[in-house]
Amino acid sequence: MITARDLTKKYGSTTAVHALSFDIKPGVVTGFLGPNGAGKSTTMRMILGLDAPTEGSVTVGGKAYRDLPAPMREVGALLDAKAVHGSRTAYSHLRWVAQAGGLPRRRVDEVLDTVGLTEVAGKKVGGFSLGMYQRLGIATALLGDPPTLLFDEPVNGLDPEGIYWIRNLMQDLAAEGRTVFVSSHLMNEMEETAAHVIVIGRGELIADMPITDLTQRSSRSHVHVISPQVTELAGVLERAGGTVAKLEDGSLNVVGLDAPRIGDIALERRLGLHELTPVRASLEAAFMDLTKDSVQYRSAGERKLAETVRALATEGTGQ
Numbered sequence: 001m002i003t004a005r006d007l008t009k010k011y012g013s014t015t016a017v018h019a020l021s022f023d024i025k026p027g028v029v030t031g032f033l034g035p036n037g038a039g040k041s042t043t044m045r046m047i048l049g050l051d052a053p054t055e056g057s058v059t060v061g062g063k064a065y066r067d068l069p070a071p072m073r074e075v076g077a078l079l080d081a082k083a084v085h086g087s088r089t090a091y092s093h094l095r096w097v098a099q100a101g102g103l104p105r106r107r108v109d110e111v112l113d114t115v116g117l118t119e120v121a122g123k124k125v126g127g128f129s130l131g132m133y134q135r136l137g138i139a140t141a142l143l144g145d146p147p148t149l150l151f152d153e154p155v156n157g158l159d160p161e162g163i164y165w166i167r168n169l170m171q172d173l174a175a176e177g178r179t180v181f182v183s184s185h186l187m188n189e190m191e192e193t194a195a196h197v198i199v200i201g202r203g204e205l206i207a208d209m210p211i212t213d214l215t216q217r218s219s220r221s222h223v224h225v226i227s228p229q230v231t232e233l234a235g236v237l238e239r240a241g242g243t244v245a246k247l248e249d250g251s252l253n254v255v256g257l258d259a260p261r262i263g264d265i266a267l268e269r270r271l272g273l274h275e276l277t278p279v280r281a282s283l284e285a286a287f288m289d290l291t292k293d294s295v296q297y298r299s300a301g302e303r304k305l306a307e308t309v310r311a312l313a314t315e316g317t318g319q
């Protein structure tokens with residue numbers, strides 16, 4: 001568990017992180033979303049004791065990082081995968097880190113195996129691809145077999161195979177009961193990887209929620225229905241409380257009734273169903289929904305969320 005309370009970091013007149021409070025729980029991957037410059041790396045650095053908060057606190061398993069008796073056994077992190085001396089081999093790098101952390105040599109072989117670098121363990125890191133650097137960085141994070149793991153933008157620059165591998169690894173680590181906190185500025189990537197998201201914009205917390213809560217609540221989540229008695233079915237569904245949109249091809253998009261309820265209603269009325277497909281809004285669409293109409297903003301928080309979502313959406317499409 002990572003616990004932040006009123007966590008604040010100022011660099012001179014720049015406030016990088018402002019009064020952040022959150023709990024990162026074990027057992028699920030928690031995504032940390034924010035546009036470039038939002039304060040994600042600064043927050044992670046404070047969690048790892050690399051930067052001191054100006055105000056507030058952050059603890060891992062109830063203790064500040066500097067008070068952890070064996071930090072590598074408590075927290076593992078991938079911050080900058082390229083921060084490894086190029087003339088070292090993967091093996092010697094890991095061996096050196098393990099020694100410094102008082103960890104047994106066998107862990108080096110174990111983590112090399114976990115990340116799939118055993119065959120190149122004797123090669124100089126300087127010749128590694130970005131994907132191999134990322135794998136080595138993850139191996140380093142895993143050396144102490146820690147219950148808490150932090151990954152800062154782990155998929156940056158990776159090919160689809162590498163992204164798929166890291167995503168699965170993070171989910172497996174969470175399924176083992178670990179706390180997994182992973183930052184990204186890509187909404188679609190987070191949607192595939194995380195079960196919960198914390199969103200920050202300009203250093204401030206603007207959302208902290210399970211992804212399914214957000215996407216299910218979105219009016220862009222709907223059930224797609226095809227029926228040979230479409231007009232009759234549409235009327236029945238509307239009377240049952242659904243909002244029904246008839247599409248050009250004669251199918252229906254239904255909001256406000258879930259697929260089992262629609263199926264039950266059709267059965268009761270003996271109306272045919274040829275397709276009944278729940279369509280969940282994407283994380284990006286759900287956020288857009290939450291922030292869509294600027295004249296309806298009720299608070300500065302919502303305005304900030306809208307700005308952040310717009311920035312994330314723009315970064316995500318590379319515009």
Ligand SMILES: Nc1ncnc2c1ncn2[C@@H]1O[C@H](COP(=O)(O)OP(=O)(O)OP(=O)(O)O)[C@@H](O)[C@H]1O
Nearest residue numbers: 011014016034035036037038039040041042043185
């Ligand atoms: N050492 C520093 N000195 C001065 N300003 C800093 C320092 N580190 C970060 N900042 C500023 O703090 C803000 C947050 O930066 P941070 O790197 O934490 O954001 P981020 O969300 O990780 O962004 P990115 O995805 O671009 O890394 C930015 O305005 C940045 O310029």
